[in-house]
Amino acid sequence: MSSTEQGTSSAAPAEPTTAPESAAAPEVPESFYYVHGKDKVVHKVSAGALQHSALIHGMISNLGYTEEQAKANPFPFENIDGDILQMVVDWCNQHKGKPTPPEDTNLPKQKEKLFDLVLAVNYLEIKELLTYCCKQVAMMVKGKSPEEIREIWMIPTDAEDEAAEKEAKKRAGKEAAGETAAAAGDAK
Amino acid sequence: MASDLENITGKAAKLSIEPIYDTNWSDMPDDIKLECIEQMELKEIFRMSLRCTAKAERSLVDSQKIKFTDGILCTNDECLVFILYHNKKSIVTKHSKDVTDGYESMKHIMKIGVFEKLIIAFTNPLANNVQFMTDEGLFTARNIEFNAWHSDKVIPVLRKMKNGVESIKINSTLSEELDQILALSHVQNVPYWHIQHYEQTDSLYMVAQMWIDTNSKIGSVFQVSVFGDGSFEEFLKHFDDRILSKSEKRVRIRTNNSDRHILMEFGTIQDFIYQYFRLMVISAEMEESEYDDNCKEWIFKMDQDVRYVNELLNIEGYDEYDDSDEFDELGNYRRNDNDGYWDSDD
Structure with missing residues (x-):
């Protein structure tokens, strides 16, 4: 690191400031x-x-x-x-x-x-x-x-949102299909 | 000690936010978005603009309530007007000639608004809008006032009120629907309500009976102004077996709760044709010496016109009223004494 x-x-820990003359307790x-x-x-x-x-x-x-x-x-x-x-x-x-x-x-x-x-x-x-x-x-x-x-x-507009959602679903579907096909290939 | 620090630094690392690139509004969590929306002001429209950007933003903006000190919603045959006050300053005035469009705006304002006082003065166009009458949305207002409203619309609006109403002022003519109004929980629980210019003679005994049936709280008050005789007599007749004391101006009856009585008071103001009544649920221990003999005060509370005219009649020299005397733009009486100024000191 x-x-x-x-x-x-970034200076050193605080220097004690000038204490009031009447201060009884020391500053922490x-x-x-x-x-x-x-x-x-x-x-x-x-x-x-x-x-x-x-x-x-x-x-x-x-x-x-x-x-x-x-x-x-x-x-x-x-x-x-x-x-x-x-x-x-x-x-x-x-x-x-x-x-x-x-x-x-x-x-x-x-x-x-x-x-x-x-x-x-x-x-x-x-x-x-x-x-x-x-x-x-x-x-x-x-x-x-x-x-x-x-x-x-x-x-994004509602239309853009919907299009992006459709695209994501489509992609997920394709990926799932690909995985299924790969699993079937492995089984053979 | 060292292990404590290690734990803490580990915790900080775990809690660290996920990497975000090209940070923008859509990356903000909803609670931060709401914090930002809270900093936006309705008068500057942009809060409404944000609402129009997308569905998600609309629901976010709509979830944020805005406190209004006063709200006046009125329609006539041509347009819809909103006047909203925040800290007694007018912040939005909207006129809409398209009633359907106006309805949508009103629905939004009613949804987000928390009104200290809401005055409704609709006439037909909006009130007849089926969507308005059947909409599930509820209004939040501590005090509601109906002015020049078609009386058959009072009930649907009261049904749309959220709990916590502290006063209901009906300043429009009611005729047949009192029994339905009395069945509303807001009316049964409201500390103060009144009806001005009531046309029947049944209001006093019906309200008192409702209070008896619902064991209403001590301090509940109902006031009514009626034209013509009969209300006092009907009250006496209906509660003949409950009367504890009666005089020309007061009748005290017992309720089913031994702790509380109902006091009916009658009041008039000289030169006014209306009769005024006040009903109160009082403690059974209240002494007659504690009765309030100044009926003007409670009459003025319900009828500002009476207060105003009464003040006018008390202006010295009013009897010498001249046709050239007028009311100024604020409704104050002014004497034209040909000195070029209008003043009420003459």
């Missing part, structure tokens, strides 16, 4: 985890940032660990593209411990990227980001006619 560390959070150092996507690029993310992801938060909650163990066992999200995971990590870092704003204008405008991000965010269970993404998806077809929507989102 490539172990290139990226992201704003922030813990970090590691994730990687399809491109195997490892991202170091703080537990605070990962709280946005209900999936990861559920995995790591109440789990004691050492820095070395976490580093040696990054969470593999093999089917999330590296650039998409990078976007997710960046978003989690940006919004760590902050209230989420009503709008997020930094989401990708490119259709395929946005849909990939939606799927990744849905899988990682990042509710607020999913809402932003869905708004962005809705904006893509604002004011468009059914034909335009169909074109933008590549929605």
Whole structure:
């Protein structure tokens, strides 16, 4: 596995910040985890940032660990593209411990990227980001006619759907017939 | 510890989404599509446009409910009009000269709409549409009002209502069909309902009898305005053996449930020809001192015209009404005092 560390959070575990003079209890150092996507690029993310992801938060909650163990066992999200995971990590870092704003204008405008991000965010269970993404998806077809929507989102018409279904059935029939013939040949 | 982490990373790998190429709308799971549809607004039509792209998208869009504060559906001989309000702002107005086309749109709106208040004022064309009357779809509304509706269409519409109706206002003339209306479960369970301008004298005893038979809840209210005498007398005659107390304005009767009584109240407004009645299921423990002597309040609740005219009569100087005085576009009385302005302060 490539172990290139990226992201704003790739620095060493959090340095203790300047403690308030009157603080009685020492601050607990922030813990970090590691994730990687399809491109195997490892991202170091703080537990605070990962709280946005209900999936990861559920995995790591109440789990004691050492820095070395976490580093040696990054969470593999093999089917999330590296650039998409990078976007997710960046978003989690940006919004760590902050209230989420009503709008997020930094989401990708490119259709395929946005849909990939939606799927990744849905899988990682990042509710607020999913809402932003869905708004962005809705904006893509604002004011468009059914034909335009169909074109933008590549929605097949009912006729195309039916034709594809017929074709699939036909193919399945042929394959079944081929298998039967082959089995009969083997028997002979 | 290490084994824990191994388990978790293994779990993450297993959970990973399947490879997707050229990701597009059709690759989205239905729950995400619904989340996106929820972000679309009806007023911008595109939600309706998405509905028209393919069968699958239509059923998806149709599965998503939209809350409307008010909905007014009306027809006349020429067209169908929808006025839908979301947070008291008008968001859709549709006029359709093709009633069949209009019916399809209306069916969709009724299917997806959850109305706080639904006002229906259809006349013949749509109401006579056989499909409308027999369609299985149900309306969801907390409060429903019938205005200028052919009375024989009230029952089919009420039958199409989903449970949870809190008020039914019938502001159109009913004649013969009260027994059928009383058989409807919505009417039997609704906390408040009224009929304006009822032509018969049987409503009071029939409603009270229905409440007795169904052991209706304390707090149930029915109001009616009738033209002419007879309703009060018929009520007395029908419940002769149940009367607990009676006066010129009130009659209290017992029900089969010892916990509850029915109170019938009579009210009039000066200069108005209609007689107004209110029936209530009350607690058997309610004292006479708790009775509400202000009949205007409950009469105004059912009859806005009476409220309006009553307010008009209370305008100082109204008696000196002049032919040149008029009502403004909002229906407010205005005095023409030749100062170039219409105002109600004069």
